[in-house]
Amino acid sequence: MSKLNLMDPLDAAMQINRKTLRGYYLRQVITIAVIWTLLDFSRFLTLIYTEDASKFPYVVHAPGLLRTRVLVMLLFSAFMSWLLIFPLKETFRRKPLWLGVAVKSLVIAIISAITMLVQFYVIYLFIYRLPFGESTRRLVDFATNTLWVYHNLSSRFMITVLTLLALEINEKYSPGVFTDIFLGKYIQPKEQMRIIAFIDLKNSTPTAEALGHQKYFFFIRDFIHHISSALLLHDGLIYQYIGDEIVASWLLTKKNREKSLKAIETAQRIILDENGYYRRRYGVVPDFRVGLHCGMVMVGEIGLVKKDIAISGDAMNTTARIRSLAGEVDQDILASEYFVQQLGISPEVAQLAGSFELKGKAEPMRVYGLNLIRKRASQVRVPGAATTDSV
Numbered sequence: 001m002s003k004l005n006l007m008d009p010l011d012a013a014m015q016i017n018r019k020t021l022r023g024y025y026l027r028q029v030i031t032i033a034v035i036w037t038l039l040d041f042s043r044f045l046t047l048i049y050t051e052d053a054s055k056f057p058y059v060v061h062a063p064g065l066l067r068t069r070v071l072v073m074l075l076f077s078a079f080m081s082w083l084l085i086f087p088l089k090e091t092f093r094r095k096p097l098w099l100g101v102a103v104k105s106l107v108i109a110i111i112s113a114i115t116m117l118v119q120f121y122v123i124y125l126f127i128y129r130l131p132f133g134e135s136t137r138r139l140v141d142f143a144t145n146t147l148w149v150y151h152n153l154s155s156r157f158m159i160t161v162l163t164l165l166a167l168e169i170n171e172k173y174s175p176g177v178f179t180d181i182f183l184g185k186y187i188q189p190k191e192q193m194r195i196i197a198f199i200d201l202k203n204s205t206p207t208a209e210a211l212g213h214q215k216y217f218f219f220i221r222d223f224i225h226h227i228s229s230a231l232l233l234h235d236g237l238i239y240q241y242i243g244d245e246i247v248a249s250w251l252l253t254k255k256n257r258e259k260s261l262k263a264i265e266t267a268q269r270i271i272l273d274e275n276g277y278y279r280r281r282y283g284v285v286p287d288f289r290v291g292l293h294c295g296m297v298m299v300g301e302i303g304l305v306k307k308d309i310a311i312s313g314d315a316m317n318t319t320a321r322i323r324s325l326a327g328e329v330d331q332d333i334l335a336s337e338y339f340v341q342q343l344g345i346s347p348e349v350a351q352l353a354g355s356f357e358l359k360g361k362a363e364p365m366r367v368y369g370l371n372l373i374r375k376r377a378s379q380v381r382v383p384g385a386a387t388t389d390s391v
Helices: 012-020 022-050 065-085 087-091 097-127 132-145 148-173 177-183 204-211 213-233 254-273 275-282 314-328 337-343
Strands: 190-201 237-242 245-251 288-302 308-312 333-336 350-356 365-370
Touching (some): 022 065, 022 148, 022 213, 087 097, 132 148, 148 177, 177 308, 190 254, 190 314, 213 237, 213 275, 254 288, 314 333, 333 337
Parallel strands (some): 288 333
Antiparallel strands (some): 190 245, 190 288, 237 245, 288 308, 333 365, 350 365
């Protein structure tokens, strides 16, 4: 069987994701740049107060020295972190992790060498006001008679390796989850009020049959990339992927009330904006249903050799039932009455769909259909596909 053309571009969808999540990745760039600059500043203080300053350049106090050093380091750190997050990440996305980490760390170490040269000359020429020749002589002396260069480059290489591993782990667990595990936030399970969203692809069975298993895999991957980008833009915690279903949550706070709705609206708009991409690539535009609810859940760390953050409780089960019910009542977005009340959604957006008995619930539950945006008539469906899957 010949390879599909779909397998060549890793990811037209990832390129679209980059555009959508540019603000999210830029925040990562700024965070890394600030952390690296703070590490350099702490190293500077260590050299001044605890080590032999004569073995290192530009540590003798002079007016403007600290400000200049921090500024130069911040600029170069921003440039280096931009390389890691954007061009280098895309270049090595299809390479083994070890190779990507090694090459990217080496590139950053080389740039660090350039940073050292720039810092040296800027500080010696404009802060210490030495002639260029004398500055060059001192540079050669420090580089040949001390371990300054070795210390700087080796520490920069290790910092880059640790940064890259942290980024990989953060993506593996979903942004925010690794931090919670690292800090031990949920070693002792906690009760929390959370907004919960179950997002499920419509017509998955007929779509899979029409596309075939290979093409369908890429279709699902593109769909998940686009939906995930909307969730990340609005600080949604992606709890898990289950086939073509995405489970996300937010702490029930005033800010997150608005973010949760904006995330779903953004997801709809991304799919609508990219319908031409899906038509050209697959001949079908994905359509999805959403179940929304909020309630008390238990959040805690689970796993022995594969740790993760688990969310459990009646609210999770109820949200799953609401998402299934959305297919039965032909609604794209279905929310519980409690969700509508907690978020203060206006009647223009939330329209009563009815009162239904949900499996496991003693009393019927009132649910509302949410109309966040109007769909375009140009959406394409699989020929012969049913309106909804059976649930």
